[in-house]
Amino acid sequence: MLIPETFRRIGVFAPAGKLAPELFQSGAELLEAEGKSVRVAPHVRQEYPVRYLAASAESRAEELTRLWLDPETDLLLAARGGFGCAHLLPLLDWKQLATRPELPLVGYSDVTVLHYAMLKTGAGTPVIGPMLGKLAQAADDPYTAGHFRKALLKTPREVEAPPEFGPVHILKPGNAQGLPLPGNLAVAATLAGTGFLPDPAGKILFFEDLNEPVYKLDRYLTQLEQAGFLRNAAGIVFGQFSDCAPPEELERLFGEVAARFGGPVRMNFPFGHVFPFASLNCRQLVALESDRICCC
Template sequence: MIPALQPGDTIAILATARKISYPEIEVAIHTFESWGLKVVLGQTIGASYNYFAGDDALRLQDLQQMLDDENIRAIICGRGGYGTTRIIDQVDFAKFQQHPKWLVGFSDVTALHSHIHNFGIQSVHAIMPLLFPKDGTAASIETLRKVLFGEELTYTVAPHELNRTGLGQGQLIGGNLSMLGTLTGTRSDCSTAGKILFLEDLDEYLYHIDRIMVHLDRSGKLEHLSGLIIGDMSDMKDTILPFGKTAHEIILEHTGKYNYPVCYGFPVGHEPLNLALVCGREAKLEVSEQGAVLRYT
């Protein structure tokens, strides 16, 4: 397990995908410093190459340097977007595997979570610096602080009409549904068997959600889960000819034939309340008529 952060530790903020400026992360920097942490910025902060935070070479160099620097105790991705998969196969994780550190982010950063899960290293799916100034994010930020500093967390979620009751236990994995679909069959793909999978997504057409769920099911990713957590499916879009089902109904269709517990409406994803989850940590999911409880074991 990665050691908890202590006041005085140094963390890094960088961007592996879409570009981001210093003013956009200033609130996050002050927040981290209020926790007693020292913050260094990668060369990708403020860099620009069309859509990206610098070209592939710069983003790769920045990530590699922070992974290899033993003085850096955590790497925080400033924002998501797209671009992590363009560089991930060129990253040398050898020193990182010898001296693991927290990797933090969500959305496009799902690629990093999945990739390093294959090394047996945990990571944190959580709010990113770009979103710190947004209204309603204080609870999300606090759960990130608790995870990084080793404090215990148990999450309780209200009942949902589509929930399937039961008890599941296993390593917690997952992230952005679209990203997980694109990782299938790559070096960043990981096994889901016996694990609790969590999913979230943003700004996708409903038929895209169906296509990805079909793909995951055909790939064997859904059959042998210990549990399933459905987070926010935000700003879903439809075509002129309606698809005819909501994102939740689509997921239910493709997982309804299995028997593991399913929790809908878990606050994780592209909304202000985005609870920090430790990918790769053993967890227990209990879904009952009273709601759902997720705790680490």
């Protein structure tokens, strides 16, 4: 079973872009096969004239709120990322949503906009994990499926290196422990100065990205560094940067960041837009111990 029995009623929403019908079907069929009760926000399957959005910002915010505050919802599952989650931030009543601090909200990529705001406001439990459109693919990958289940249950574990990516690289040695603060690098940079970026003090920052040339990655890191976001973090872990730049260019850039940072820095962690994928629960401590990364 991909999603543990504890989570029986799944609320599916589309906070950003549209999901292709065939991907919706494959994800919904998997949930139904696992015996889940699935409640789908109406806008997930409706047409909307703006091609990169699932619905208006007001509709997306209202339907997410309805699912979130429904006491029968055990888990919130984003349909996909894309762009548009930032539209929801000023429309959501974060104080009201914070009345359900244990409710998991699963996603990655643009959905980390919501995760950051959740950590800022104490609303819900952000979980980095596969979204509806990739559930079937995740279920077929034992590494991804195993770490997803363990993240949802906050099971202590070592995140072993999958052979597809090879071992984690140590850019700056040292040990650290703290709650994870994972996100898409470009997304994190866009939140600088908005009031929705959480306090990184004592946390382990995890970054990933997709289809961004190295100079843009440099731009995002420079923005976050100059905004003070990196300063008080306990550690930094760079994940997968698929179709961004050759490994040597990434290692040069991340190495420069590591040289200026006060704590340990790692790269090549299995977190990004590709599988295998190590899910993370933002309410579960992470420890950087030499070349090991553990969820405690």
